[in-house]
Amino acid sequence: xxxxxxxxxxxxxxxxxxxxxxxxxxxxxxxxxxxxxxxxxxxxxxxxxxxxxxxxxxxxxxxxxxxxxxxxxxxxxxxxxxxxxxxxxxxxxxxxxxxxxxxxxxxxxxxxxxxxxxxxxxxxxxxxxxxxxxxxxxxxxxxxxxxxxxxxxxxxxxxxxxxxxxxxxxxxxxxxxxxxxxxxxxxxxxxxxxxxxxxxxxxxxxxxxxxxxxxxxxxxxxxxxxxxxxxxxxxxxxxxxxxxxxxx
Amino acid sequence: xxxxxxxxxxxxxxxxxxxxxxxxxxxxxxxxxxxxxxxxxxxxxxxxxxxxxxxxxxxxxxxxxxxxxxxxxxxxxxxxxxxxxxxxxxxxxxxxxxxxxxxxxxxxxxxxxxxxxxxxxxxxxxxxxxxxxxxxxxxxxxxxxxxxxxxxxxxxxxxxxxxxxxxxxxxxxxxxxxxxxxxxxxxxxxxxxxxxxxxxxxxxxxxxxxxxxxxxxxxxxxxxxxxxxxxxxxxxxxxxxxxxxx
Numbered sequence: 001x002x003x004x005x006x007x008x009x010x011x012x013x014x015x016x017x018x019x020x021x022x023x024x025x026x027x028x029x030x031x032x033x034x035x036x037x038x039x040x041x042x043x044x045x046x047x048x049x050x051x052x053x054x055x056x057x058x059x060x061x062x063x064x065x066x067x068x069x070x071x072x073x074x075x076x077x078x079x080x081x082x083x084x085x086x087x088x089x090x091x092x093x094x095x096x097x098x099x100x101x102x103x104x105x106x107x108x109x110x111x112x113x114x115x116x117x118x119x120x121x122x123x124x125x126x127x128x129x130x131x132x133x134x135x136x137x138x139x140x141x142x143x144x145x146x147x148x149x150x151x152x153x154x155x156x157x158x159x160x161x162x163x164x165x166x167x168x169x170x171x172x173x174x175x176x177x178x179x180x181x182x183x184x185x186x187x188x189x190x191x192x193x194x195x196x197x198x199x200x201x202x203x204x205x206x207x208x209x210x211x212x213x214x215x216x217x218x219x220x221x222x223x224x225x226x227x228x229x230x231x232x233x234x235x236x237x238x239x240x241x242x243x244x245x246x247x248x
Numbered sequence: 249x250x251x252x253x254x255x256x257x258x259x260x261x262x263x264x265x266x267x268x269x270x271x272x273x274x275x276x277x278x279x280x281x282x283x284x285x286x287x288x289x290x291x292x293x294x295x296x297x298x299x300x301x302x303x304x305x306x307x308x309x310x311x312x313x314x315x316x317x318x319x320x321x322x323x324x325x326x327x328x329x330x331x332x333x334x335x336x337x338x339x340x341x342x343x344x345x346x347x348x349x350x351x352x353x354x355x356x357x358x359x360x361x362x363x364x365x366x367x368x369x370x371x372x373x374x375x376x377x378x379x380x381x382x383x384x385x386x387x388x389x390x391x392x393x394x395x396x397x398x399x400x401x402x403x404x405x406x407x408x409x410x411x412x413x414x415x416x417x418x419x420x421x422x423x424x425x426x427x428x429x430x431x432x433x434x435x436x437x438x439x440x441x442x443x444x445x446x447x448x449x450x451x452x453x454x455x456x457x458x459x460x461x462x463x464x465x466x467x468x469x470x471x472x473x474x475x476x477x478x479x480x481x482x483x484x485x486x487x488x489x490x491x492x493x494x
Contacts, residue, residue: 048370077372088363102371105271161370 001026002047002159002191007056009042016042017053018215026158027189029182029205031196031223034212035237041163043212044195048082048161049073060159078106081152081190083162083181087144089136095147096132099123102155122150126180142173146180153184160185160192166201174198178205199238202226211237258454264376265384265450278382279389286348286383286449287390291397293347294340298331298398301339302405305330310415323416324406324424329433331402333493336395337437338485341444344391345477349452352383353473356456357466365457380453384446391445392438399437436492443488444481451477 002024009017016039024030032040045051047058049065057066060076068076089098099119103110110118123132126146136144145165152160162181166174182205185192194201202209206223213233221229226238239245269275309326356379359365368375403425410421452473459469 050366050369074372077370080370082367082370084363084367086362088367090364090367091358091362104274105371105373108271 001061002193003059004047005057005059007043007046007053007058009039009046009051009053016215017046019056020212020217022210022217022220024191024193025208026191027186028192028207029185030191030193030208030210031202031206032193032210032212033197033199033202033237034218035197038212039215040195040197040212044161044163044193047193048080049077078155079158081155081157081160083145083148083152083160083165085164085167087136087141087148089144089147089151091136094133094135095123095128095139096120098136098147099150099154102151106155118154119150122154123147125153125184126150141168142170142177145169145173145177149177149180149184153188156188158190160190162192162194162196164195164197166196166198171200175200175204181205199241257458258451261376261380261454261457262450264374265380265453267374267377269377269381270374275378275382278378279386282382282386283390286351286386287394290344290347290394293343294394294398295401297343298336298340298401299405299408301335302327302331302402302407303409305335305402306406306409306421307413307415320416320420321424321427323410324421325427326424327406327421328403328425328429331406332399332433332437336398336402337440337444338481340395340398341391341441341448341481342478344387344394344445345448345452345481346474348387349448349473349477350470352449352452353456353459353470354466356380356453357459357469360457360459361462361466376453376457380450380457383453384449387445387449388442391448392441395437395441396434399434439492440485440488443484447480447484448477451480 004020004022007017007020008015020043032043034040042051046053053066057064059065060079063076065073065076089095090101093101096116096119099122100115103115103118107115120132123129126149128143128146128150131139131143131147136147139147160181165177165181169177178201181192181194184190194205196202202223206226209221209223209226210217211219211226211234219226219229219231219234226234229235229238306323306327309330310323313322313326356365359379365375365379368378407418407421407425410416410418416424455469455473455476459465
């Protein structure tokens, strides 16, 4: 479980996060939604420690991550898997080496064969077959996302963070990626937090949804409740597309 | 003011780079790979420039020391001293600052803008140490080797020029090359090269690591890496010459 208490973050004069309080439960797919510029990415970066909040704390299973330093923080980070918007695979490593990489760095007790087996298990799990020796430049955007998911789960993380996992993907592949993340969340009982502005993702896989508006937590609830919030800002976002308006 | 800010950030980055490696085995493997990438791939350009510069230095020295009071072997002597003391350690380091420095800055800068460095950080890896330390160590090992090769090829280039143009008889050139040879000069050249290698890899790593934005900024970082590495090489060349030779 992840708890966020009164998180604030500013860049010089610009106040991006204005005191966010929320929690993300284990085994659930938690979605952060909001317009571009609402503070979603900054919020996610503060959660994983890539940015330091100016105020407030993040608790991972009751441990205050924000106040941790050095090795203590590294220990918590080893329990995190992160899927970046652009996949962030290492260009100089093959698909298999990318997945093995976190195991190589930290699992000194595992033999080379065990690491390769684990990488193959993760790659099988995300349906990547016969691509182990290809480089990231040689595979499609959808495959890159899958490999990035395989790398994120290689170390059996307790927490999975995904920054816009569907960006740049066609609608069918986007749904496949969404479902894959949702499945592995349940299967490995992870606490998953996904940053998205894709309403399909919200309806398909969202167990718990939070809506950010101008740096504030404007609304939170279950995905099925989001269509009937009665909140103007949420409805403007949810019913932004003509197609959804017609469906409404 | 900005210069002091850069120096402060550079020193803080160095402190991060020099932290204890998290997995020594992986760092060792990376050092070998970097020695190949940064050193062996530069061998060709170092060889070509050294041979031709050695030849040019010999011919120019011969034409400018054409005086009855100067012994003919002085051409070989002057060529050797020029190559060992200045040309090979400094000029080759400046060339490597262009070739290797831009490579380091653009490689790390691209990793920054494509979130690969963020990926390392969230895995709990000291990204600065993992990416920059192997490049520094590899450069400090391989650049002195390149300079030794450059010295040999420079002297050989002078010998070839003498043989081809007969500006100096070969026997006089060879005598001059061996005349009053001081092994300390080689030590001086290698010390300079090691310091320059550290500057090239760390300054380029610094600019690459602090890249923000996109492809355009990667280009800017790469240019800054070459410019600042070159400036600091020239600056430290003066300091080291004063310390080691005077």
